[in-house]
Amino acid sequence: MSKEEKKVNRRDFLFTASYTLGAVGLGAVIWPMIDQMNPDKAQKALATTEVDISNIEPGNSVTVLWRGKPVFLKRRTPEEIAEARAVKLDDLPDPQKDEDRVKEGKDEWLVMLGVCTHLGCVPLKDKGDFNGWFCPCHGSHYDVSGRIRKGPAPTNMEIPKFEFVDSNTIKIG
């Protein structure tokens, strides 16, 4: 009898084949119902933002909208850059050099997602204990490089993908 039991018969094959095909079919039907909730073509078309930076004086910043979120563009003074670079990496909860947060040769431009990495509020500029940003929701302090120094936020504010189209224009995204 043990021989008989091991043998895969025609019916087993048909069952397995039917269930497999059924599962594939079901998956093919379910996937569009899930994917429809992802960003559509109209949303993807808004995925880049170009900003004219010719009017921003050193020490000033502007906030622009990119993918529905604020992006801070700050033109930093030499003193602010020096201050950011003087910080020891050991003092940072999320160690990252200021040089790694800007484009080489364009050190004065800090382009940063203006979203607190704690729970997504927008931090206030020129506030907090570290001469940078302060998030009023739950008290996170960021320094002049947008790095987290104190408070509940786990990481530095995110640097989006961006490039200098020419000397007066930044393209975010």
Added chain:
Amino acid sequence: MSEHQYVPKSKAGKWFNDRLPLLTLGAHLTDYPTPKNLNYWWTFGGILTFCLITQIVTGIVLAMHYVAHADLAFASVEHIMRDVNYGWLIRYIHSNGASMFFLAVYIHIFRSLFYGSYKSPREVIWIIGLMIYLLMMAAAFMGYVLPWGQMSFWGATVITNLFSAIPLVGDSITTWLWGAYSVDNPTLNRFFSLHYLIPFLILGLVVLHIWALHVPGNNNPVGIDIKKPSKDTVPFHPYITIKDAFALLVFMIIFAGFVFFTPNVLGHSDNYIPANPLVTPAHIVPEWYLLPFYAILRSVPDKLGGVILMFSAIFILFVLPWLDTSKVRSAVFRPIYRQFFWILVIDVLMLGYVGAMPAEGIYLVLARVGTIYYFLHFIVVMPVVGYLEKTDPIPMSISEPVLTGGAEPSLARKVNDKV
């Protein structure tokens, strides 16, 4: 009834089932004794359940992207078609799904008419079914308005104006339906709200429909009462589930054929023109599944008369169980009624055809002939034929013709012997 003694095997199952007997319900649905001779015309109940669920799922998805506003609705539908991931697929499933739903429900209704499934003791199943059918028509009509194209707008105008035929209060009712002095943004908003509500009402009625069905059990092609469970029955699972699943697959192939190859063939191209309150399309027609009633409406040269006759054509079905005087259920054993049944099928198809044609000349004549026969069939033919007809011998049981090896039941009895 074995299902009443059902006891779950596991301890947790027993604990839960004592508090909410869902497992007992599951066991009942699985073991439910079903006549073993059900043919493929009986698979449309399952197919219709599939259609309802498909419409609800795709509808909920579409509502995530659709905007119910007169200025934005048309553009949002185009946005669904062009931008939303798989939006074209989901919308085409939903719009063709409505047609497939009606195709299946018409087959389901005519199956009931042929095999006498509406007759005692199944009158309540039949009436709940008709309520589902009415709600389906309301849902389909309001759904057709939502894209806010030319056919949407003028279809809504014509159908809501039917109520203006009511004496004295007609105009007030029409204005109340619109929420404005014409079909306008408030109309679109409330139609969207109701279009979302109705499928869930239908779902509730479907539960009652099946509940009512499970009291006497299924009718069957020979239309006789059977003992349950007995050698005339098989458990619902796996015998009926596998048969339903096969029929559903064939149905889905046809459905997919429409969705992928001719998604707009059942629609009207004018509905891809944004709604314009200043211009009526040259030839306005409802969706195909409402055409027979549209033909009846247009066959009467009087506003109120046409509306009354059109609604009567539906409501007369509610009293059908009492208009049919025959003691034999299945038309298989009713040689005269069987012929009238097919005349009715042809009549309704013809009404559907002339409903799509201009209301003039030969089409108007055909519409009138068709309308007269439609009502004669129910008011005169069914009572009279049921009374006079000499029916064929019916078998004692489902198994009998099979077990005795002949198509002609040897132990057959005449109905008159029994009474």
